[in-house]
Amino acid sequence: MKSIHTAVRDQFSQHADYYAQSSAHAKGDTLDVILDFADPKGTEQTLDVATGTGFTAFALAPKVAHVVATDLTPEMVVKAAELAQEQAIKNVVFSVAAAESLPFTDASLDLVTCRLAPHHFQDVPAFLNEVYRVLRTDGLFCLTDSVSPESEELITWQNRVETLRDNSHVYGYPPSQWDTMITDVGFSLEKTAHVRNAQMSFLWWVRPHQNPPEVVQEIRNAFAQLSPDEARDHYTVKPAGDDFYFSWPMYAVKARRR
Template identity: 35%
Template structure:
């Protein structure tokens, strides 16, 4: 089974949990994305990999229209219910691939993508497609989990994410994002780093990780070096992991 089918299967069966997920619906990073955007009310906005629809929902009152795109039909269904339930009716829902966007060149004023690119197997194609569908001077607002620059920390975080969620591909370093975007023709206008605290049980349960795998993953955390435990703020009580922290980058890039 290829990764895109993995993504559809994993997110299809967990679609409802993404609408109610505190990290997705309450994150202060979402407010930062709104704050960073330059909005007049006339913009056409594309939200790539809309998931539960939180980003599309947040922007809908402030732009002309939103196209919410996702690879998974079940996700689009829960996103539509959520967004329309909030009274936003200027949102269109489209099934499609982030790495092969089904839109003409220079269609959108803004493209958003939040907590999703770590699932994309060919992130360079995604970046190229965002550049293609944006108008000149268009804004790309990106928000995703990243890894520290240290290779050991990088390997640890990507391993635990893949263990929890087989549809995870790679969380990139901050420096890798900046390099990839600039090489594609974007100019980075603003970026911020956020710490992301995770409740361990909720983090595992969101993807319905089987108990046997959860126990193995817990042991992997417990046996990690003190350096890793310190970096990821791993908290342990009674030989059980209770929480840890990752990080995210929130940035605005302009198509030049």
């Protein structure tokens, strides 16, 4: 079986241009909440983990002293560096690194951010331990990611659907498990928030050019098997002819290193 890191690189190496142009990733509540929780003072030595094509790093750059933006996929890092050059952003540097093994010395950073990525991580507790290690005492960790609802049935449903569509999906935890994992490492939780990504067209999201028709149908059937309350309350499902629109629940955390 492919390792998760290989699956992630295989998946994201094909999508650097797509991500760079994706308005769903360029802005939205999950970015605003990170900026709000980080509340930068202008002096922060910052790390953005799993930066993709750099949206979070670029939004932080004018508000902090310096950003190192890391990602597992070299093609994403190359694209992000090109965009930084085009936009004349001078205080961001890029590096290829796994979230589970951060190439920084202990207590060397003031702020670590990570947006829309840990559901692809091979080992989230190892990532959280690394974030704790590289932050100085009182340093801040700000996270947003897609989460499962607090229901065993829907945790199984959502992770099955996500993995069918993208084999680099590992696990979407529910918010309560995030809180436990983050506090177990030693952080104190200062704020949390429930947010959403933009409504997505199923027919766009399901990547029909990449996934075979039987897989697309299996995922469509899985949505059809949700109860009307689950579809509405957890996934904001709205029919639109042959298509439908939906969104994933997202969770945001502001945690301080003690």
